[in-house]
Amino acid sequence: MELRIFTEPQQGASYDQLLAVARCAEETGFAAFFRSDHYLKMGSVSGEPGPTDAWTTLAGLARDTARLRLGTLMTAATFRLPGPLAITVAQVDQMSGGRVELGIGTGWYAEEHSAYGIPFPALRERFDRLEEQLAIITGLWETPVGKTFDFLGKYYQVRNSPALPKPAQRPCPPILLGGTGAKRTPGLAARYADEFNLPFVSVEDSAAQFERVRWACAEIGRDPDELVWSNALVLCCGRDEAEVTRRAAAIGREPAELRENGLAGTPAEIVDKIGRYAEIGSRRIYLQVLDLADLDHLELVAAEVMRQV
Template sequence: MELRIFTEPQQGATYDDLLAVALEAERLGFGAFFRSDHYLPMGTDGLPGPTDAWTTLAGLARDTSTIRLGTLMTSATFRHPGVLAVQVAGVDQMSGGRVELGLGAGWFEEEHTAYGIPFPDTRERFDRFAEQLAVVTGLWRTPLGETFTHEGEHYALRDSPALPKPVQQPGPPVLIGGRGKRRTPALAARYADEFNVPFVGLEETREQFGRVRDACESIGRDPESMTWSNALVLCVGSDEAEVERRAAAIGREPAELRENGLAGTPEEVVDRIGTFAALGAQRVYLQVLDLADLDHLRLVAEQVAPHL
């Protein structure tokens, strides 16, 4: 089981805050540092304001050395797929091949309204998402010296030189996630290197992993070629008082976090992760909401990770 750190900077974080967490995660041996891709906070003032996901990942690509970097999830509504392919390939080059692209259809209407970003209905967002996956992966996989063309309903690229090329070939790993019962599994089976189920319990994880496995088999893909993961909020304490303190710091209750996330003593969290592993999960993205609490990461590295 690989543990990765997942942050939500729109809730209130500077680049330096993110860098401090990424560097500590790298030093402690976590598998990756991921961030959300949002422009509006949820339930907080979000001060000092949002940071752009791919701008900050470009900085982290130069300011870190070994840890992998990525998004859960970049919204397909935010960027043209041709531009996104160039951005991610560039950051992959800057990092020496350490980037992963989590891509989703987008869901948070208010942030689109706040920043003047069009927000189509669900069907069109998924149509655009499907085309974006085809365009981004198609550009990366086009051999040097050849051109890429895509004629879709929403995007048209003609005779693109398909440059620059990422370091990783045929391209950075693509992550798809979510709870959708039909289109999400089908797109994951076709395009994803990793499937992620965010913030759900065991039964929904079992069901959604099953849908994606079925979708893989329906197109002749071996489900074992997919990496399977969960994202869960983290609240670990060396004793109950520390669990309660960390829960209060993020405005949550320990009992609720134990039910819906990874909360409790290190022993409890090890057991809880084991239940997801039994369903096939190979990675867990630990949603860290208090970015100033680096001791939280150290506790997990010292008392949870060695037992997985």
């Protein structure tokens, strides 16, 4: 099982705080640093100093780290046009020496759109736009150098594009899709995803959704074993119950609830729960770290959990 660090900077974080977490993750052996793509806090936290842009952050980390994979869970398709997004991700991939992964979704948080003047269409249209964006982004990246790319969709039209720049990873960086939708989500994953991710979903519900995606792969003749299957879960690890309780309180949660819905408890408890996800085929766990100042948390998991999974 591969362990990755996943942060939620909209809850309140500067670039320097994110860099400290990323460097700690790199030094302690985690495989990747991912961040959310949101422009507004959630819950009762202040959100100060304010939002940071996901791809601006990853561009900085591309130069300030050396080994970590870098990516988003998930970039909101509502935030960016597909052509400029393809350019941005390709450039950050070049800046990192080929360490970038693009997680992308429809966008879902209506309030952040109204807070920053971003259009927020109905869900069906958001899925339609996401599907066109995936076709355009992959099409631009996969077009041979010297050739041009065209796409005529309902929402986006691309004509005579030089399809540049190219990412360092060829033909393109890995694409992550995810979510619990029973219809369109599995179909898009089967067509476009290198990895399918489920955030904050139980073992049982994960198994059911993985199976839907496997069926969608079979319907188009794709081997589902080509996909990496992964989960994202909030982390709250402690050497003893007092430390678990302290870390839960720091993020405004209860230990019992976190044990039920996340990865909480002693290292042994967390190893056991990760094993249950492994049994249904999950091969990566994104550890949602909410207290970015608690670097000892990462060091504990690296020392006591990572070596056992």
